Amino acid sequence: SQTIHQWPATLVQPVGSPLSLECTVEGTSNPNLYWYRQAAGRGLQLLFYSVGIGQISSEVPQNLSASRPQDRQFILSSKKLLLSDSGFYLCAWSRGRLDTGELFFGEGSRLTVL
Amino acid sequence: SQQGEEDPQALSIQEGENATMNCSYKTSINNLQWYRQNSGRGLVHLILIRSNEREKHSGRLRVTLDTSKKSSSLLITASRAADTASYFCATDGTGRRALTFGSGTRLQVQP
Numbered sequence: 001s002q003t004i005h006q007w008p009a010t011l012v013q014p015v016g017s018p019l020s021l022e023c024t025v026e027g028t029s030n031p032n033l034y035w036y037r038q039a040a041g042r043g044l045q046l047l048f049y050s051v052g053i054g055q056i057s058s059e060v061p062q063n064l065s066a067s068r069p070q071d072r073q074f075i076l077s078s079k080k081l082l083l084s085d086s087g088f089y090l091c092a093w094s095r096g097r098l099d100t101g102e103l104f105f106g107e108g109s110r111l112t113v114l
Numbered sequence: 115s116q117q118g119e120e121d122p123q124a125l126s127i128q129e130g131e132n133a134t135m136n137c138s139y140k141t142s143i144n145n146l147q148w149y150r151q152n153s154g155r156g157l158v159h160l161i162l163i164r165s166n167e168r169e170k171h172s173g174r175l176r177v178t179l180d181t182s183k184k185s186s187s188l189l190i191t192a193s194r195a196a197d198t199a200s201y202f203c204a205t206d207g208t209g210r211r212a213l214t215f216g217s218g219t220r221l222q223v224q225p
Contacts, residue, residue, distance in 0.1 A: 034212060036215075041220075042217055042218075043202060043215045043216050043217035043218055044157075044202070044215040046212050046213075046214070049212050059212075088154075090156055090157070092156075092157075102147065102159045102162060103147075103149075103157070103159065103204075103213060104159070105156035105157045105158070106156050107155055107156045108154070108155065108156050110154070
């Protein structure tokens with residue numbers, strides 16, 4: 001069966017510090033991978049998606065970047081965090097077409113920037 | 115930008131009652147999905163309805179889709195306290211590269 005892991009689950013970072021959130025998927029190959037951000041009590045904002053190694057598409061210009069160094073690994077990074085980067089970050093994967101497949105989500109990483 | 119918008123934003127009912135949540139969207143879609151999120155957790159897929167379907171059932175869930183009104187509803191029958199969660203609709207569409215989620219309905223089921 002397929003599983004998705006995200007870490008760390010929670011972190012508190014000062015403004016201007018770097019960020020690295022990691023996501024790995026097990027039990028499937030060549031998944032589509034996504035990073036979403038959820039502000040408190042709000043919906044999900046798509047940040048990045050990837051259809052393959054090294055292929056990253058950004059939906060929103062911002063302070064964040066993403067990388068896919070391996071088929072089932074997706075990393076969200078920032079060189080210098082802003083207060084507005086606080087939120088709940090969710091990694092997800094899907095099969096097949098980007099826009100029609102069921103998404104399988106990780107448990108999320110809660111980031112607080114102080 | 116948000117494609118789907120849920121209504122109401124929050125809903126509080128008693129156990130055993132039915133809960134109805136609505137989703138409106140703006141552009142043509144191929145399918146619409148509903149997801150559930152327990153507080154502080156990831157989202158879990160509930161049901162997918164295709165644009166050529168009008169109604170779909172899964173256990174206590176009933177989803178309808180009206181493409182002429184660009185709207186969908188999720189009905190949870192005989193609600194339980196364990197149904198307490200946020201519910202989101204998500205839509206795809208021509209040219210859109212990934213699912214777009216609404217802002218969600220927070221459902222509270224009182225025991």
